[in-house]
Amino acid sequence: xxxxxxxxxxxxxxxxxxxxxxxxxxxxxxxxxxxxxxxxxxxxxxxxxxxxxxxxxxxxxxxxxxxxxxxxxxxxxxxxxxxxxxxxxxxxxxxxxxxxxxxxxxx
Numbered sequence: 001x002x003x004x005x006x007x008x009x010x011x012x013x014x015x016x017x018x019x020x021x022x023x024x025x026x027x028x029x030x031x032x033x034x035x036x037x038x039x040x041x042x043x044x045x046x047x048x049x050x051x052x053x054x055x056x057x058x059x060x061x062x063x064x065x066x067x068x069x070x071x072x073x074x075x076x077x078x079x080x081x082x083x084x085x086x087x088x089x090x091x092x093x094x095x096x097x098x099x100x101x102x103x104x105x106x107x
Contacts, residue, residue: 006060006081011060011064014060014061014064015064015068018061018064018065018068018107019068021107022065022068022069022107038098038099038102040097040099041097042097042098042099043095043096043097043098044095044096044097044098044101044102045093045094045095046093046094046095046101046105047090047092047093048062048090048091048092048093048094049088049089049090049091050085050086050087050088050089050090050091051087052087053084053085053086053087054084054085055082055083055084055085056079056080056081056082056083056085056091057081057082058081059077059079059080059081059091059092060081062075062077062092062094063075063077065104065107066094066096066100066104069100069103069104070096070097070100072096072097073094073095073096073097073100073101073104074094074095074096075092075093075094076092076093076094076095077091077092078090078091078092078093079091079092
């Protein structure tokens with residue numbers, strides 16, 4: 001199977017789209033709910049789990065979202081784009097400040 005290359009042009013377009021999505025979601029105020037309810041020192045862990053069988057696509061976007069929010073977030077991809085997966089498989093793990101994890105998961 002040929003997997004499309006996530007080249008510099010695609011990355012630039014994705015970055016622009018992500019900036020717009022984050023700006024729309026957070027506006028000037030940021031993530032008010034997370035700031036109000038979650039201690040800034042609290043850390044968390046997210047597992048990205050597949051709901052249905054299929055072919056993974058778009059994992060580099062996870063890195064890009066969290067790069068824009070906080071460079072201290074750790075993203076570990078467990079498979080590569082183009083991998084066939086079954087329901088219940090974990091394809092990525094993300095660790096870092098819980099506020100940032102909750103902010104990024106919406107995007």
